[in-house]
Amino acid sequence: MQFENFATFRVAACDLNGQMRGKRLPASYYDKLQSGAVRMPLSALNVDIKGADIEDSPLIFETGDADGILLPTSRGAVPLPWLDGAQPLVPMQMYFEDGTPFYGDPRHALSGVLKRYEAHGWQVVASTELEFTLVDDSGKVLRSVRDPRSGRRMDGSEILSLSEMDAFDPFISALYEACAAMDIDAQTTTSEAGVGQFEITLNHQSAMCAADDTWLFKALIRGLARKFGCAATFMAKPFVVDSGNGMHMHFSVLDKDGNNIFNDGGPKGTDTLRAAIGGCLAAMRASTLIFAPHANSYARLVPHAHAPTAICWAYENRTAAVRIPGGPPAARRIEHRVAGGDINPYLSFAVILGAALIGIEDGMDPGDPISGSAYDQDLPQLAEDWQTAIDLFAEDPLIARIFEPRMVRNLVLTKRQEIAIMSVLPEEEHWKTYLEKV
Numbered sequence: 443m444q445f446e447n448f449a450t451f452r453v454a455a456c457d458l459n460g461q462m463r464g465k466r467l468p469a470s471y472y473d474k475l476q477s478g479a480v481r482m483p484l485s486a487l488n489v490d491i492k493g494a495d496i497e498d499s500p501l502i503f504e505t506g507d508a509d510g511i512l513l514p515t516s517r518g519a520v521p522l523p524w525l526d527g528a529q530p531l532v533p534m535q536m537y538f539e540d541g542t543p544f545y546g547d548p549r550h551a552l553s554g555v556l557k558r559y560e561a562h563g564w565q566v567v568a569s570t571e572l573e574f575t576l577v578d579d580s581g582k583v584l585r586s587v588r589d590p591r592s593g594r595r596m597d598g599s600e601i602l603s604l605s606e607m608d609a610f611d612p613f614i615s616a617l618y619e620a621c622a623a624m625d626i627d628a629q630t631t632t633s634e635a636g637v638g639q640f641e642i643t644l645n646h647q648s649a650m651c652a653a654d655d656t657w658l659f660k661a662l663i664r665g666l667a668r669k670f671g672c673a674a675t676f677m678a679k680p681f682v683v684d685s686g687n688g689m690h691m692h693f694s695v696l697d698k699d700g701n702n703i704f705n706d707g708g709p710k711g712t713d714t715l716r717a718a719i720g721g722c723l724a725a726m727r728a729s730t731l732i733f734a735p736h737a738n739s740y741a742r743l744v745p746h747a748h749a750p751t752a753i754c755w756a757y758e759n760r761t762a763a764v765r766i767p768g769g770p771p772a773a774r775r776i777e778h779r780v781a782g783g784d785i786n787p788y789l790s791f792a793v794i795l796g797a798a799l800i801g802i803e804d805g806m807d808p809g810d811p812i813s814g815s816a817y818d819q820d821l822p823q824l825a826e827d828w829q830t831a832i833d834l835f836a837e838d839p840l841i842a843r844i845f846e847p848r849m850v851r852n853l854v855l856t857k858r859q860e861i862a863i864m865s866v867l868p869e870e871e872h873w874k875t876y877l878e879k880v
Contacts, residue, residue, distance in 0.1 A: 448528040451519070453480055453512055455534045456548050456657060457487045458856055459735070460786035461879060464512070464534065475532060478511040487536055488546045488852045490863065491736070491879055496855050500848075501546065510536045510544050517654045523620035524665030533654065545846040548788035552653055555796045555844065559695065564703065566649035566795055568693040570656045573783050574663050575680045575687060576610070576638040577877075579673045584680065584873045587638040587672050599635045599685070606633040610640075613670045617642075620662055626655045635748060636685035649693065649791060656689070656787040664878050675877050678734065678782030679741035686742030686749055687783030691794055692767075694775040704774040709757070711766060711774045718776060719755050720808035721801020721840075722764055722794060726753045726780065728838030730825035731857065732793045733781040737828055737864040738876050742782050745817040750779050752821035754812045761816040763824075764808075780824065784880035789853075796844030832857045 451472060454464030463486045471479060485501040495502055512534040519530045536544040543550040559566055576587040578595075586596050589609050600606040607614060614631055621628040627645035634641050642663075644655055660676055667674035679686040695703045695718075704715035734740055742749045748760075756762035765777040776798070781790050800806070812819060825831035835841055836854045864872060 448530055450529055452522070452529060452531045453534045454531060455482075455487060455512060455536050456786065456788055457489060458546070458548060458786065458789070458853055459491050459879065460548075460657065460660070460788075461493075462661060463487060463489075466529075472532075475512075475514050478513060478537075480512040480534070481509040482512055482536070483507050484510040484536065484538075484544055484546060487544070487548075488856060490856055490859050491875060492863065496852070496859055499852070499855060501852070508539075510538060511541075513537055515549065515654070516650070517658075520624045520658060522665065523616075523623050524662065524669055533658070545848045546852050548786055548792070549653075551845055551849055552650065552788045552792040552795075554846070555792045555799065556649055558799055559795070563698040565696045566693055567646050567696060568649040568652040568691060568791065568795075569644050569646040570652060570692075570787070571641055571643045571688075571690040572656065572659065572676070573634055573636075573639060573641045573687040573689070574674050574676050575636055576613075576640070576667060576672050576674055577680055579873075579877055583870075584877070586681070590670075596637050598637065600633045601635050603633045607631065607640075613666070614640075616669075617663070617666060620666055621659070624658060624662060626659055626662070628659075634685065636687070637681070639685060639687070646692070649795065653787045653791045660787075673877060675873075676783035676880055677873065677876050678736070678739040678784045678880075680873065682741065686747065688742070688749060688779065689781045689783050689785055689787075689790070691778045691781065691790065692775050693778075693795065693798075694773070702772055702774060704776070705771045706774075707771050709768065709771070714802055715766070715774065715776070716808050717801045717804075717806050718798035719764055719766075719801065720806025721797040721799065721804070722776070722778060723753055723755060723808050724801065724806055725793065725797035725838070725840040725844070726763060727822065727824055728834040728841050729793045729797065731831040731835040731853070732789050733785060734824070734828070734831060735786065735857070736784055736860070736876060736880060737869075738872050738880075739782050739784055740827055743824060749782075750816065751824055752816040752819065753823065754816050754819075754821050755808055756811045756813065756816070759812065759816070762812060763816075766811075784876065793841075793844055797840065800840060800843055828857070828861060832861070
């Protein structure tokens with residue numbers, strides 16, 4: 443690790459809501475990390491959105507709130523450019539005392555799915571497109587961000603506007619520099635339909651690296667925005683009357699020779715591609731909880747709001763939940779468009795890739811691709827609300843083939859507790875809970 447003069451560093455693992463949970467340590471601990479010197483309660487990765495223990499959690503009362511062992515991931519240490527001093531972060535994973543992966547660690551959930559691809563001799567290549575919104579949270583009400591040039595509040599959509607990117611050039615330039623420092627391969631930046639909304643595309647790479655980078659990128663955006671006098675949020679719907687934030691995931695699968703198994707040399711793709719789509723569609727309604735994990739998430743999932751609501755697929759059609767982009771056949775891939783920006787990247791990757799693999803293994807038929815607007819057709823729909831999504835996730839047989847049963851149980855307990863928490867708060871106050879936690 444090449445960091446100069448750091449007196450302390452951080453370690454963190456990902457909890458069920460995608461938040462970093464960990465510790466700050468003196469530099470003398472760095473060489474001890476591989477030996478399991480850093481411990482933390484297993485239950486710390488299964489707390490609610492406010493960071494509180496889950497009532498009746500088996501992790502607390504059945505085990506006496508036992509510790510797990512934190513070990514470094516393959517990602518390696520990264521700088522945290524939004525901090526004033528050198529204080530690197532080492533991403534970690536949680537293990538039981540005997541070295542067994544902790545089932546409640548979302549990164550292990552994704553690792554388990556990817557190992558099933560590896561058993562076929564395949565590697566998943568993936569990327570993400572992340573939307574976020576810059577906002578002013580300095581008052582009692584969440585407001586749109588001010589234009590740095592004039593000081594006036596922004597009040598309109600600026601789709602693909604270079605002028606809007608000019609206004610925020612210092613922030614965007616600092617973001618690219620920070621991504622380079624963190625070894626996050628940021629590609630295209632665009633201004634989007636929402637007020638103060640931008641999208642960043644991360645480059646295609648191995649699926650685990652893509653998930654790692656997505657997790658780190660979300661922390662980077664939130665931290666960096668504060669240095670520029672505003673806040674950045676991945677809330678699915680920061681403003682009721684404005685566009686929401688999504689996270690589109692693209693993926694393809696390579697065989698042992700590096701060939702894309704979705705490529706048939708033409709525009710349609712292989713039978714394997716269609717079977718993977720079939721799996722994604724079959725698990726989609728029960729997967730809604732992963733794609734829309736919070737109370738605010740469901741404000742985004744409404745017709746004609748640039749977020750898919752119908753369970754369907756299509757070629758080059760952005761109203762469909764699963765889109766097959768055009769382009770060279772060698773790059774044939776699936777774009778999964780359902781998730782909000784407020785997701786846990788590891789769980790979202792795991793459920794999408796797990797469902798696709800089930801579709802391939804079971805030879806699922808996705809049916810015919812749609813044409814025209816999915817919003818205007820009679821099609822199966824995602825879960826209608828948060829409670830329905832939780833209930834479906836808890837009982838679905840395909841979900842049980844993707845996630846370890848105790849992971850499912852813990853996530854369901856967490857979300858049921860969060861429903862109780864958020865139900866007593868006025869909806870207009872929900873942003874205070876979610877703004878920088880999702």
